[in-house]
Amino acid sequence: MTSIKTIANRINSITKSVALHQDYSKKPGLYALMLCENSSLKSFGDGKRIIYVGKAKGSLKKRDLDTHFKDGKTGSSSLRRSIGAILKKELGALAFSRNGSVKFPNIDNYKFDTETEKKLSQWMNKNLLIGFWEYNSALEEKPLRKIEEQLTLILKPTLDLSNATKKFNSHAVQLTTLRKICKDEARQNVLNEIPYY
Helix, strand or coil: CCCHHHHHHHHHHCCECHHHCCCCCCCCEEEEEEECCCCEECECCECCCEEEEEEECCCHHHHHHHHHCCCCCHHHCHHHHHHHHHCHHHHCCCEECCCCCCCCCCCCCCEECHHHHHHHHHHHHHHEEEEEEECCCCCCCCCHHHHHHHHHHHHCCCCCCCCCCHHHCCCHHHHHHHHHHHHHHHHHHHHCCCCCC
């Protein structure tokens, strides 16, 4: 079984901008995102701070490159929702229900207007670094979810809102409050019949 320290070191050793990853893994695994050296995400961290740890039960490439870093995918990405909520004012973001309904989970999994989706992707590509570790179920004694929890407790990502570990994140209450502002706005936009644009 691979130690959590080894996993953390592996992720750190290949952490770089998305544009510099030539052959991004299509296997299951864990990934971590950190801010670039001269970047800042307000009170959630400055350069080289790890802000997010996640898992890909299927393909790392599909989860990271084709969801987190893709315009229009905020409704499927907790990472994008959190960064968008933190930078809402700077991005001029307007939150909408994921599919126009007020039913769960469409408000919780809000998205942003088209222009903000583009700006959010640009900000992420410019300010974030990402690394990953491939999971091999034949070699590991623990399920991927448990390993993710252990890695999260060690790396202490500031955007962690996982039910199992958010109680250890001193930023969780502030982040939840910022995301609630977006949820409330998305709900109001449905009730006021404001069209997505």
